[in-house]
Amino acid sequence: MRLFLFYAALLLTWKTVLPGQAQAELATESEVIELKSKPEDESVSVEFVFFNKGNKPVRVLTIDSACSCLSASLDKAVYAPGEKGVGKAEFKVSSFTGRHEKTVHVQTDDPAQPEWIIHFALEVPEVVKIEPKTLQWWLGEEAVARTTRIMMTGVSPMNITNITSTREGVEFSWKEVQSGREYEVTVKPKSTADVMLGALKIETDSKIPKYQRQLAFFSIFRKPEEPKAP
Numbered sequence: 001m002r003l004f005l006f007y008a009a010l011l012l013t014w015k016t017v018l019p020g021q022a023q024a025e026l027a028t029e030s031e032v033i034e035l036k037s038k039p040e041d042e043s044v045s046v047e048f049v050f051f052n053k054g055n056k057p058v059r060v061l062t063i064d065s066a067c068s069c070l071s072a073s074l075d076k077a078v079y080a081p082g083e084k085g086v087g088k089a090e091f092k093v094s095s096f097t098g099r100h101e102k103t104v105h106v107q108t109d110d111p112a113q114p115e116w117i118i119h120f121a122l123e124v125p126e127v128v129k130i131e132p133k134t135l136q137w138w139l140g141e142e143a144v145a146r147t148t149r150i151m152m153t154g155v156s157p158m159n160i161t162n163i164t165s166t167r168e169g170v171e172f173s174w175k176e177v178q179s180g181r182e183y184e185v186t187v188k189p190k191s192t193a194d195v196m197l198g199a200l201k202i203e204t205d206s207k208i209p210k211y212q213r214q215l216a217f218f219s220i221f222r223k224p225e226e227p228k229a230p
Helices: 002-017
Strands: 026-028 032-036 043-052 058-065 070-074 084-092 098-108 115-124 128-131 134-138 146-152 160-165 170-178 182-189 196-204 213-221
Touching: 026 115, 032 043, 032 084, 043 115, 058 070, 070 098, 084 115, 128 213, 134 146, 146 213, 160 170, 170 196, 182 196, 182 213
Parallel strands: 032 115, 134 213
Antiparallel strands: 026 043, 043 084, 058 098, 070 084, 098 115, 128 146, 146 182, 160 196, 170 182, 196 213
């Protein structure tokens, strides 16, 4: 019985690679389509080339993105064997920084490739770096002052012009370490008796609107209980 199953599987494998069998395969020139943005970009667009590497026509049925930040379209619906196609994609940069990988899913009428997945990667330069992004205290602990650093890492320097807090339960101050490049912000809760979550609204003189306002966060939470030893 095992021998019979082995030969059956082997025969099936041969059938899938026979030269005369009709196959379609949509594929891009590179495994990942790379996009790079400039600091001021709100969105980035790219054209990409792909081919039908099979020996039968393939029809595109639908195109869906795994993320609302990415949209894509193809130049037509049916691609003949060996034909080149052109697609367009647009990535909404929003508040992304660093590298972000997303996919677009193309449904086709080809049983051998019912779904074709196109991979995209967006590189967004970091312009403002806040470390740590959130200052945290545990409920009931000593209300000590803590500091976060704000670094302007883009090509052009940016100065902090004002900082305000969304909560009245904290005291804060800030100082310039290096003009247009580095600042320290110190935050101290008036009390840690109650849970609190808030933000510092940081205003800058950046000429790029989306960098004119930044957020740093602070919180007071209940300390999680340590697991009991078995």
